[in-house]
Amino acid sequence: MLPTINYCAERRILSVFLKGELDHHNTRPIREQTDIAVTKYRPALLVLDFSGVTFMDSSGIGLVMGRYKRMHDMGADLLIANPTPPIERLIRLASVERIVRIVYTAHSGTVKE
Numbered sequence: 001m002l003p004t005i006n007y008c009a010e011r012r013i014l015s016v017f018l019k020g021e022l023d024h025h026n027t028r029p030i031r032e033q034t035d036i037a038v039t040k041y042r043p044a045l046l047v048l049d050f051s052g053v054t055f056m057d058s059s060g061i062g063l064v065m066g067r068y069k070r071m072h073d074m075g076a077d078l079l080i081a082n083p084t085p086p087i088e089r090l091i092r093l094a095s096v097e098r099i100v101r102i103v104y105t106a107h108s109g110t111v112k113e
Contacts, residue, residue: 002020002021002026003018003019003020003021003022003026003027003029003030003053004018004019004020005017005018005019005030005033005034006019007034007037009037009040009041009043012041012043012044012045013043013044013045013046013047014037014038014041014043014045014046014047015047015049015081016034016037016046016047016048016049017049017051017052018030018048018049018050018052018053019052019053020052020053020054021053021054021055021056022053022055022056022057022059022060022063023055023056023057023059023060024057024058024059027059027060027062027063030063031063031066031067034046034048034063034067035067035070038067038070038071038074042074043076044076044077045076045077045078045079046067046071046076046077046078046079047078047079047080047081047103048063048064048067048078048079048080048081049081049082049105050080050081050082050083050084050087051081051082051083051084053083053084053087054084056087056090058094060087060090061090061091061094061096064078064080064091064096064100065096068099068100078100079100079101079102079103080096080097080100080101080102080103081102081103081104081105082103082104082105083102088102
């Protein structure tokens with residue numbers, strides 16, 4: 001399944017809802033779309049919601065780490081939200097949770113611009 005992205009920008013928080021598979025074949029457009037939204041909204045907090053991600057390889061880790069660096073350089077924060085158990089396991093194996101906090105939310109996923 002090709003990945004898709006929806007986002008919600010509200011009160012200096014940009015929530016990006018990822019859906020599908022994040023692998024080396026299709027992570028680039030997700031990265032580019034996320035970066036465009038970050039440039040447009042200049043959020044104080046970027047939330048990457050992984051609840052709809054069905055598969056992820058190291059390219060997904062690269063997606064997170066690249067967005068972490070970008071947000072850090074802007075003086076902003078990044079959170080990983082709602083990863084499924086297999087995705088969370090990969091994130092923890094890569095030790096990403098040492099620098100990016102994992103949270104679980106009841107966010108509705110409503111997309112607003």
